[in-house]
Amino acid sequence: MPSTAPQAGVLPHGFLDELLHHRLLIATGVAGVYGRSGEFEDTVERIDRAMAGIGAPDNPEVMRFPPVLNRAHFERSGYLKSFPHLAGTIHSFGGDEQAHRALLQAVDDGGSWDAGFPAAPIVLTPAACYPVYPALTGLLPEGGRMVDVMSYCFRHEPSNDPARMQMFRMHEHVRLGEAETVVSWRHRWVLRAESFAAALGLEAERQVATDPFFGRGGKLLAVNQRDQGLKLEIVVPIASTNAPTAIISLNYHQDHFAELFDIRTADGGIAHTACVGFGLERIALAVYRRHGLARAEWPSSVRGTLGL
């Protein structure tokens, strides 16, 4: 999960304004929620295909989930403990015709109309890999599993930094198996991620990073995460050169998710898991930022990587 720490030295909305002015993004009136033009979407899809190509030799199992998660799985995942401020829950109307009249009156009055909308048994997906773990409860085959998963994800962090969207796509590969298998798999993806960023002509750096844990208790979790090197990020300048943005995140979960969802290796032990997540819109924005908004004028090596 790319870090969401406050950004020092953010450019004053300049890049977002440019993107909107060139109609690469389309304003919706909500900070961090944008439409995409045909060209921007095409760039995102080309990045997605190029990224899928890197992982193809592994022949991972492809799974796709809609951008919602079973609320019971979400509770069990521990997300509310660490990141309550980023979560999005889904609510739906359960009322009769009388409640409906009250609802419409509240809308007409410009008032709050939450009351008629209790929680539904789903929440917005916080990271593409979250639906994978509950789907794999049980024994893994010999050698473990590899899963390729992609979806829109939600983070409640309204911002004018275009790289800090509330709804964005994350393409992840997930590895489940013995600890050594998982660790060496992540190392291979670190090298792949660095090559990928280089092929796009990005000035990328690798960092040991931390998740944006909530509250004072979260500080301790972050220190522990950093000390153990559990989270690595590939960062590049997008909204700011001082505080570059994570475009790829490589996370070793140890036995966190496997314990919660009872995922076991072939010999019956609790599995370890890791994931590598590519932030598709962030990568696209990094490329536009680095090479300019005129796609036709990008360096030929970059255009080649994207099949342009």
Add this chain to the structure above:
Amino acid sequence: MPSTAPQAGVLPHGFLDELLHHRLLIATGVAGVYGRSGEFEDTVERIDRAMAGIGAPDNPEVMRFPPVLNRAHFERSGYLKSFPHLAGTIHSFGGDEQAHRALLQAVDDGGSWDAGFPAAPIVLTPAACYPVYPALTGLLPEGGRMVDVMSYCFRHEPSNDPARMQMFRMHEHVRLGEAETVVSWRHRWVLRAESFAAALGLEAERQVATDPFFGRGGKLLAVNQRDQGLKLEIVVPIASTNAPTAIISLNYHQDHFAELFDIRTADGGIAHTACVGFGLERIALAVYRRHGLARAEWPSSVRGTLGL
């Protein structure tokens, strides 16, 4: 918007069980929310490309939105008046560390934890075209506009009918302009939609249909909609042969959306709009239902249409 009337003669979950057993869909523990296997997703994408090919000669403007809508635009759209029971609102945590402790205690106790989650300024997208109208407030160019839009959509209708998903993708073309332009455009798409269904070997029928309006007042709206032929559907057997399911919906909105979002023709009058929506998962399910779960054995004409 495909109809959501109760289904007579629904097969007792047989088709859903088959799809899960063959791992084309993946259970999540929530009715109407499924993961998709690599093959199912590939079939959906091939249907999407074939459908895009039909509209390509029109050279529509492509827009893509994440599956959420500005809550103010949602209020203005009138959706809550007609379809409150299908809506999904998004809520997020706004509390401090004390509220966080109370939240975690409620989760631990297995209780309700909605209280800490007030409404966020976004809702789930009910139909792919909803974000398009607020983005086009103002004057249309001479001849109007055509927009190609696709996204995941939400309908709160938990069901064991696999064709009645709560989260599914809808690919739409939208026409905005003079009434006559819009009406003749919809007629052209009726013919295209019928050819498309035939190319997939589906036993499709065209119907004058109605939206699933809420409550007793909704019955009148439905009668009016049917009398004016505002909603046409291409229906095929999926979960039931008695009550076939809409896979494509062609809707003439008259000046409903243009009035609400102040979209005007080049001469300053209120525009008219229409949309044609292809339910991508429903079309895929219809093809699996018609030709069997072994994709390699589908008729060569169908495989040809999908580039298989």
